[in-house]
Amino acid sequence: VLTQIVDLVRRDDANSRPQLEALTGLGRAVVNERLADGIELGVLEELEAMPTTGQRGRPSRTVRFRSDAGVVLSACLGAVSLHAAVSDLAGNPLGRAFRRINVADGPRPVLGSVQTLFRRLLARVDGDTAVWGIAIGVPGPVEFRTGRVVAPPIMPGWDGYDVRDHFYRRFGAPVWVDNEVNLMALGEWHRGEPREGRDLLYVKVSTGIGSGLVTGGQLHRGDSGAAGDIGHVRVTADRRVHCRCGKTGCLEAVAGGWALQQRLEAVAADGTSSALAKRLASHGHLEAEDIGLAVAEGDAVARSAVVHSARVTGQAIAGVVNFANPGTLVLGGGAIRHGPLFFEEFRKSVLEGAIELAARNLTIRQASLDFNEGTIGGSILAAENLLRPQALRLWLADGNPRVVAEQLQGAA
Amino acid sequence: VLTQIVDLVRRDDANSRPQLEALTGLGRAVVNERLADGIELGVLEELEAMPTTGQRGRPSRTVRFRSDAGVVLSACLGAVSLHAAVSDLAGNPLGRAFRRINVADGPRPVLGSVQTLFRRLLARVDGDTAVWGIAIGVPGPVEFRTGRVVAPPIMPGWDGYDVRDHFYRRFGAPVWVDNEVNLMALGEWHRGEPREGRDLLYVKVSTGIGSGLVTGGQLHRGDSGAAGDIGHVRVTADRRVHCRCGKTGCLEAVAGGWALQQRLEAVAADGTSSALAKRLASHGHLEAEDIGLAVAEGDAVARSAVVHSARVTGQAIAGVVNFANPGTLVLGGGAIRHGPLFFEEFRKSVLEGAIELAARNLTIRQASLDFNEGTIGGSILAAENLLRPQALRLWLADGNPRVVAEQLQGAA
Numbered sequence: 151v152l153t154q155i156v157d158l159v160r161r162d163d164a165n166s167r168p169q170l171e172a173l174t175g176l177g178r179a180v181v182n183e184r185l186a187d188g189i190e191l192g193v194l195e196e197l198e199a200m201p202t203t204g205q206r207g208r209p210s211r212t213v214r215f216r217s218d219a220g221v222v223l224s225a226c227l228g229a230v231s232l233h234a235a236v237s238d239l240a241g242n243p244l245g246r247a248f249r250r251i252n253v254a255d256g257p258r259p260v261l262g263s264v265q266t267l268f269r270r271l272l273a274r275v276d277g278d279t280a281v282w283g284i285a286i287g288v289p290g291p292v293e294f295r296t297g298r299v300v301a302p303p304i305m306p307g308w309d310g311y312d313v314r315d316h317f318y319r320r321f322g323a324p325v326w327v328d329n330e331v332n333l334m335a336l337g338e339w340h341r342g343e344p345r346e347g348r349d350l351l352y353v354k355v356s357t358g359i360g361s362g363l364v365t366g367g368q369l370h371r372g373d374s375g376a377a378g379d380i381g382h383v384r385v386t387a388d389r390r391v392h393c394r395c396g397k398t399g400c401l402e403a404v405a406g407g408w409a410l411q412q413r414l415e416a417v418a419a420d421g422t423s424s425a426l427a428k429r430l431a432s433h434g435h436l437e438a439e440d441i442g443l444a445v446a447e448g449d450a451v452a453r454s455a456v457v458h459s460a461r462v463t464g465q466a467i468a469g470v471v472n473f474a475n476p477g478t479l480v481l482g483g484g485a486i487r488h489g490p491l492f493f494e495e496f497r498k499s500v501l502e503g504a505i506e507l508a509a510r511n512l513t514i515r516q517a518s519l520d521f522n523e524g525t526i527g528g529s530i531l532a533a534e535n536l537l538r539p540q541a542l543r544l545w546l547a548d549g550n551p552r553v554v555a556e557q558l559q560g561a562a
Numbered sequence: 563v564l565t566q567i568v569d570l571v572r573r574d575d576a577n578s579r580p581q582l583e584a585l586t587g588l589g590r591a592v593v594n595e596r597l598a599d600g601i602e603l604g605v606l607e608e609l610e611a612m613p614t615t616g617q618r619g620r621p622s623r624t625v626r627f628r629s630d631a632g633v634v635l636s637a638c639l640g641a642v643s644l645h646a647a648v649s650d651l652a653g654n655p656l657g658r659a660f661r662r663i664n665v666a667d668g669p670r671p672v673l674g675s676v677q678t679l680f681r682r683l684l685a686r687v688d689g690d691t692a693v694w695g696i697a698i699g700v701p702g703p704v705e706f707r708t709g710r711v712v713a714p715p716i717m718p719g720w721d722g723y724d725v726r727d728h729f730y731r732r733f734g735a736p737v738w739v740d741n742e743v744n745l746m747a748l749g750e751w752h753r754g755e756p757r758e759g760r761d762l763l764y765v766k767v768s769t770g771i772g773s774g775l776v777t778g779g780q781l782h783r784g785d786s787g788a789a790g791d792i793g794h795v796r797v798t799a800d801r802r803v804h805c806r807c808g809k810t811g812c813l814e815a816v817a818g819g820w821a822l823q824q825r826l827e828a829v830a831a832d833g834t835s836s837a838l839a840k841r842l843a844s845h846g847h848l849e850a851e852d853i854g855l856a857v858a859e860g861d862a863v864a865r866s867a868v869v870h871s872a873r874v875t876g877q878a879i880a881g882v883v884n885f886a887n888p889g890t891l892v893l894g895g896g897a898i899r900h901g902p903l904f905f906e907e908f909r910k911s912v913l914e915g916a917i918e919l920a921a922r923n924l925t926i927r928q929a930s931l932d933f934n935e936g937t938i939g940g941s942i943l944a945a946e947n948l949l950r951p952q953a954l955r956l957w958l959a960d961g962n963p964r965v966v967a968e969q970l971q972g973a974a
Contacts, residue, residue, distance in 0.1 A: 372761060373887050374887060377886055379917050379919075383881030383884060470885055475791075505703060505788060505794055505807075507786050
């Protein structure tokens, strides 16, 4: 009942005692008691409304959700990037940080960087604010239930690593660990523009290629949390195309950012493209932005490589669109730094390859949250889980994030 | 409230007035009133329990769901097959019928065959029993909301055909139209063996190739009902492989039953395989069973063609398994008539191609309902929809299937 009341207020469906009574069908005494619980917990507050001129009787009071009752921390790891944020309980960012990493360095140094950013972000917000929960996205398969990384192709040293326990030990709060693309999909579904509310497929083309499906407002995680892993579907029988996962012919080995950069660095080194050679000479390797600049300058080699990547990816995603039939398809990741060419070719290939019924009402757009969709999705994931009935009961019974984590997630 | 009571009784969670009061939290008067509604509607009945020796006081009464209050009709169309059934409101078949058809003959003759089978099935059950609802599965994309077929690759003459209206006009009952593989997936999820209750991906390999995903007990239909359409994903860049959909290189053009039969009929005609030549001579074409028998006899050409089909299909499904991460994968359709070879090769290819987290707890099995999963799934789909709150209210207000259909589906 407390949850129901918190939810109605949080979603702005009710903001007064009489409204809560009407919507829940509960009596005044019960509503008052539950409101008192929510106020004690800090997630609800009651405000005296401004008296209106000529108003008679007692001033009315407004019930409000206190999104500032606590904060959540979220981090989103890519192969070479780390975004982190501190947010309120409504998922609104209060602070953000970014750092370059190499996920292949293994869990301890990489998660050490996450901790450093978390500490800095916390130092910037009010020191008294409790960390209610933490969400971590990693670029590999995650068993969501246990928070463990499982056989990740591009994360050497991480197999079986208990990311949840790592953060629980250091921050003493409940921790949710998920594939990073799932968090991005959730972020775009909740806060992306335009907001459509239809099933959303988020495709991340960066170093690797992954996807996440939000259906009916919920992430489709599948039976063991592996859902959305499309990078290692075989797109060519050519066994010379080696993927970092150990197999051959995988989508990301043909079309991912890592493959594209390898190919274009070779081309740059042998002098076929002066635009790319210039950039390779300037900092020793090529990045998505370098390729994007070469494309913008009209470099034929860069253009043709980007078009090839975009088409192969689009064809594979057409198959996923046929299977999942989303209403919205969002392209995110470093590939959008290649400039409009990649997106346009990707879009065309998806529409060419998809069947009519799946294609005709499909919105295809680029990610709209400036690479923050992962930390936004993470903060929403943590907040939603923290405000569920079971969690709210635990908060009310004790109020110590460590105890809530132990009870909620069986953390040791 | 009526629905809640019907549901509790239907699912065997409660079978007496005191249990209903306890589980719903409703007072005795309200429960009695709603029970009376359910009894008037015919879906509930109250039975005097057998008096136990030595029992004191009034004999207790049992409330029971009357699955025989009405019947539902279901039909499942393949490219060349039609299964039909009449079932009770719990989805238990009361009668079944089968006929060979050619879906390419167009909607009127094909749906005429469905009507004929429906009439025959109805003649076999009690003539007074009202048809409460109808479910039709067709081998093409369906806009579930409107019951219309949309741009079906193998159903010439069906594009835009209003299958729902066709049956509403003839039977005057609510009609649900869906892709036939969706109905099969639903049937196997509810009644297949072993029952696991986890997310289930059903893959039908027959003339064409399609799939259906049941997640959290519900069909994933996608934004426009196209979900599961995997037959037309491109698996080869070879533009000589023409698909019946008009594109080239589609999965079903390479590995579907139609492609396999075309290829083996050519081989049989040129004399490379005596086993196949014999069967081609006996009835002018090859069927799945003929290929199965040649495989069983050890015919090398038939074996290698079946292995190729199974591997290509398995590789494509590995990609779907990575994306959807089901707990159970069911292979159905004519391909299982090719004998164990197809299934074994399919199974191996799926496990080889899927990532570890998606493969390690995956159950892979053959369809277990002897080609009746489509009509079973259809009857369950219709019954579940008929017993939803909105529908029950309509039944109670009028009780005429025609009126319910008009109100529920906006049929004209």
